[in-house]
């Protein structure tokens with residue numbers, strides 16, 4: 509029997525993190541009432557002229573650099589012509605022959621070994637409007653999204669399995685986030701993926717006919733859609749049939765791909781340079797200014813080098829704001845490991861992320877203050893957790909809470925010794941057992957002393973005194 513392998517190439521559309529649209533000043537905010545963020549430019553009124561968004565260009569340059577792409581100092585906007593109600597102008601402005609970025613590379617880690625995936629290009633374009641079907645039996649069009657800036661990252665057909673495709677997408681999303689270029693939100697559609705899938709007999713150099721899978725809005729669905737499509741095409745070819753070049757969509761309800769339309773070819777779109785937009789020449793000062801922020805891999809390596817476990821480093825780089833928060837706590841003097849443990853156990857429980865933003869219950873500097881009070885022996889770790897939960901609700905500095913409620917740790921040996929003696933005289937039989945060799949009773953005595961001091965006795969001093977006396 510012939511063995512087949514899949515060939516997969518991905519096209520990712522990422523909304524660039526700008527306040528305004530690609531060619532006009534309208535807001536890009538998500539979720540506004542329909543048709544409230546519109547103007548003559550993004551409604552496609554004749555004669556309205558587009559002006560490119562500098563920030564969008566800078567962000568796409570940044571992502572290009574993060575992916576080691578060749579950067580073209582001159583690129584060109586073109587018109588991609590087609591008719592559809594969500595495209596008022598009758599064409600989409602996109603880059604075609606001369607994109608902003610050429611070939612690059614993204615390395616993912618899969619089963620512990622690295623896999624380099626080629627990037628074909630990254631180009632700029634504008635989003636279309638949104639058709640809303642079935643409203644009172646009609647289709648309505650919301651133009652708020654029309655003209656929102658997008659970067660399209662096209663991969664080489666280097667991927668061979670659904671798992672590789674998923675790993676690539678997750679890594680690309682991480683790069684987008686750590687570049688501050690895109691919020692990586694698949695549900696809201698600001699990170700969208702089309703998967704091109706074909707199969708061929710193992711050993712054959714020529715690619716098979718590809719099918720393009722569109723509108724898949726979760727990583728899991730990408731994997732399932734590709735897996736389904738590989739099985740469908742393999743069965744088709746094995747039975748002597750032929751794959752038709754077409755666009756299909758994935759239905760999660762049915763876990764299968766469904767034919768949408770025949771796949772159009774580039775020449776169908778009658779691309780030509782947009783006469784309203786001169787060639788995009790990147791200014792020297794922009795090239796000098798746009799740098800790539802520290803990426804997740806580098807931050808993880810740095811965290812591990814400062815003593816964190818790779819698991820902790822992973823959690824604390826799962827969002828750029830978590831990494832920044834951790835860095836701020838450590839920079840304010842906290843021990844790296846202590847800070848990492850505390851942030852993971854206490855802070856992240858209350859943290860909320862919203863796209864590229866995150867809100868924390870307590871500013872990083874305050875957590876650093878709290879950890880400093882543990883480090884200098886003012887309070888112990890257990891009390892620190894209580895103080896922290898009060899900081900979350902009262903927003904007051906830790907020192908004030910400790911002072912006000914008299915939570916400071918008791919380190920005075922004399923005072924602790926009194927309690928220790930009391931506990932020992934209250935429990936004569938336990939003392940006798942301890943002295944007969946049941947030394948694991950030490951924990952019991954420590955517990956009694958801590959209870960009597962409302963957890964405020966310095967545990968180190970308590971242990972020392974108990975051992976002395978016993």
Ligand code: ADP
Nearest residue numbers: 515516517518663664665704705706715716718
């Ligand atoms: P289009 O817009 O027509 O889909 P693009 O060039 O933007 O064309 O994207 C083509 C994508 O399809 C790329 O990711 C490429 O790697 C992938 N691709 C091309 N040929 C094949 C093939 N035979 N099998 C699978 N993927 C393919």
Ligand code: MG
Nearest residue numbers: 519702704720
């Ligand atoms: Mg495509």
Ligand code: ZN
Nearest residue numbers: 532534547550
């Ligand atoms: Zn507008």
